[in-house]
Amino acid sequence: MIKKGLNGNLKGETFMQSTFKVPIKGKKGKGRVVMQFGSFYDYSDHCIRPDLPVEPMDDTLNSLIDVLISSGALPASVRPNTAIINIYNVGDNIPPHIDHTDYPRPFSILSLQTSSPILFGTHIIPLGSGKFKAPFSSILERRSLLVLEGNGADVAEHCIPGVEMRRVSITLRKMPEWAERETRERVAREFFGNEKGEEISKPPAVNLSDFVKKPSGGGGQKKKEGLPSVVVAQKKKWAEKVQDDVTKGRSAWKKGPSAIQRAPPGFEGREEKKKEEKKVVQSAKKVQQENNDEKVVLLRREQLVEEKKKNGEKKKQEEEHPDKKKKEEEYKEKKGAALKELNEQLKRQQEAERYQLQEINERRGNQQIAALQKLNEEQDAEYKTLVARLDKIKATALQKLNEEKVAVLKTITEEKDAEITGLASKLDAEKDTEIHSLIARLNKKKATALQKLKEEKVAVLKTITEEKDAEIKSLESRLNEEKDSTLQDLGESKSVKITSLENKLKIEKAIEIYNLNSRLSKKNNQTRQEIKALEKKVEKEEEFVFGDFSDSEDMNKKKKGKKGKSKLNPDTKAFREVEDWN
Numbered sequence: 001m002i003k004k005g006l007n008g009n010l011k012g013e014t015f016m017q018s019t020f021k022v023p024i025k026g027k028k029g030k031g032r033v034v035m036q037f038g039s040f041y042d043y044s045d046h047c048i049r050p051d052l053p054v055e056p057m058d059d060t061l062n063s064l065i066d067v068l069i070s071s072g073a074l075p076a077s078v079r080p081n082t083a084i085i086n087i088y089n090v091g092d093n094i095p096p097h098i099d100h101t102d103y104p105r106p107f108s109i110l111s112l113q114t115s116s117p118i119l120f121g122t123h124i125i126p127l128g129s130g131k132f133k134a135p136f137s138s139i140l141e142r143r144s145l146l147v148l149e150g151n152g153a154d155v156a157e158h159c160i161p162g163v164e165m166r167r168v169s170i171t172l173r174k175m176p177e178w179a180e181r182e183t184r185e186r187v188a189r190e191f192f193g194n195e196k197g198e199e200i201s202k203p204p205a206v207n208l209s210d211f212v213k214k215p216s217g218g219g220g221q222k223k224k225e226g227l228p229s230v231v232v233a234q235k236k237k238w239a240e241k242v243q244d245d246v247t248k249g250r251s252a253w254k255k256g257p258s259a260i261q262r263a264p265p266g267f268e269g270r271e272e273k274k275k276e277e278k279k280v281v282q283s284a285k286k287v288q289q290e291n292n293d294e295k296v297v298l299l300r301r302e303q304l305v306e307e308k309k310k311n312g313e314k315k316k317q318e319e320e321h322p323d324k325k326k327k328e329e330e331y332k333e334k335k336g337a338a339l340k341e342l343n344e345q346l347k348r349q350q351e352a353e354r355y356q357l358q359e360i361n362e363r364r365g366n367q368q369i370a371a372l373q374k375l376n377e378e379q380d381a382e383y384k385t386l387v388a389r390l391d392k393i394k395a396t397a398l399q400k401l402n403e404e405k406v407a408v409l410k411t412i413t414e415e416k417d418a419e420i421t422g423l424a425s426k427l428d429a430e431k432d433t434e435i436h437s438l439i440a441r442l443n444k445k446k447a448t449a450l451q452k453l454k455e456e457k458v459a460v461l462k463t464i465t466e467e468k469d470a471e472i473k474s475l476e477s478r479l480n481e482e483k484d485s486t487l488q489d490l491g492e493s494k495s496v497k498i499t500s501l502e503n504k505l506k507i508e509k510a511i512e513i514y515n516l517n518s519r520l521s522k523k524n525n526q527t528r529q530e531i532k533a534l535e536k537k538v539e540k541e542e543e544f545v546f547g548d549f550s551d552s553e554d555m556n557k558k559k560k561g562k563k564g565k566s567k568l569n570p571d572t573k574a575f576r577e578v579e580d581w582n
């Protein structure tokens with residue numbers, strides 16, 4: 001099957017190597033081989049394309065599905081009618097994806113040949129070289145069936161990292177309704193050029209083979225209903241072949257511009273293609289010839305039907321008007337000859353037309369093949385030029401973008417710097433203003449607090465002073481009272497003491513005076529005696545010395561002295577005072 005696919009012998013888009021059609025620069029290998037059956041899924045446009053032909057589901061695939069359904073592995077209500085055979089050679093992978101949500105769930109993957117890990121996650125990160133980072137992984141065992149539905153199918157992506165051994169898997173999915181309908185219509189178109197699928201089993205009422213194969217002069221053979229199976233098979237084969245050629249871009253004149261557009265650039269095996277094209281042109285010519293024959297035969301049939309109808313009418317008229325019969329027979333003969341002549345003319349004309357048409361078709365076919373070939377070559381060249389130009393444009397654009405980016409970044413940086421500076425100075429100013437107002441507020445607060453404190457202090461001091469004053473006053477009065485009482489007490493004891501002291505002193509004084517007086521009187525007595533003694537002595541001496549010198553001054557003095565002898569000396573006086581005092 002792979003060989004068939006590689007040789008281009010599988011229908012339409014069935015066979016693909018790698019999911020990219022244009023080679024990726026620097027990418028080694030071609031990627032996994034993908035073969036699609038039943039319906040085509042376009043990996044590059046991410047859409048289901050029932051309009052593009054692929055091989056139908058074959059018996060093997062259908063019986064595999066029967067087994068899976070009858071064993072209960074898959075629900076009969078979602079019977080798969082498409083299959084993708086993935087062939088992973090060593091290193092091949094399938095990147096993270098969610099199978100198109102138009103495919104009804106569940107869908108399934110059958111793993112064959114070798115087992116392999118499968119990764120799941122809402123955001124699988126590609127790490128390059130077929131490696132991925134994902135939160136969940138599982139092993140797809142060889143010959144196991146993975147059935148996907150719910151979040152596992154619709155929310156989480158899945159991928160197969162680069163395989164270590166060749167692996168094959170079969171993805172089984174049911175087409176959505178609309179794709180099924182479009183596939184049916186396409187298949188019908190491929191067979192009979194009719195949009196309605198039922199025409200496949202119900203051939204057109206006008207039956208080509210009845211006329212083509214009608215035995216000459218027979219007429220008695222009963223007309224068959226429907227096409228004979230041989231003709232159906234032949235027609236089907238032709239239709240398939242032509243359609244196949246058309247979709248592979250080999251028969252552009254049949255399909256028109258869309259086939260030319262789809263012809264891949266760098267199409268390989270051009271020589272075989274040319275041969276194929278020749279064959280296709282021939283078979284197409286044959287079909288055309290057949291069509292022309294069909295047209296002639298159809299025309300002839302219409303004429304015969306017409307004739308039959310007319311004959312019937314004439315017969316009726318003959319029966320109704322037997323007298324006209326002769327005339328009419330003559331007329332019929334003439335008309336028959338004329339008709340024969342006309343038919344022959346028509347046949348000749350049609351023959352000429354057919355050859356003309358054939359020539360035109362051939363010419364047109366050759367022209368279109370040449371045009372296609374030229375177009376392919378031109379497309380190749382154009383593609384290369386375009387890629388080169390695009391690379392150049394891309395490089396220039398990237399360079400320009402980078403420069404613009406640098407310039408924009410510079411402008412933005414400058415703008416931002418200026419903004420930052422402005423903002424910073426504005427913030428500084430705001431900060432200063434705020435600080436000033438804060439300081440002013442704080443100062444005011446402080447002043448108010450200080451004032452309050454002062455007032456409180458004054459009030460407290462006043463209270464304290466008042467309290468202290470009261471205390472002092474009471475203390476003072478108490479002290480005064482105490483002092484007074486003490487003083488009183490002291491005064492009393494003092495006066496007592498003074499009195500006693502005075503008395504004592506008086507006594508002592510009296511004693512002393514007495515003693516003194518007695519001593520004085522003693523002394524006085526002594527002194528008087530001494531004086532007396534002295535006077536006696538002096539008188540003796542004077543008598544001795546002077547005898548009669550009684551008139552001199554000294555004598556006067558002596559006389560005075562004598563006279564003075566009558567006066568009391570101080571001691572005597574004191575003694576007298578003590579005596580008086582006593």
Ligand SMILES: O=C(O)CCC(=O)C(=O)O
Pocket residue numbers: 084086094099109118140158160169171
């Ligand atoms: O090969 C596999 O196991 C996965 C295939 C797959 O995810 C797919 O075909 O969508």
Ligand SMILES: [Fe+2]
Pocket residue numbers: 097098099158
């Ligand atoms: Fe998938």
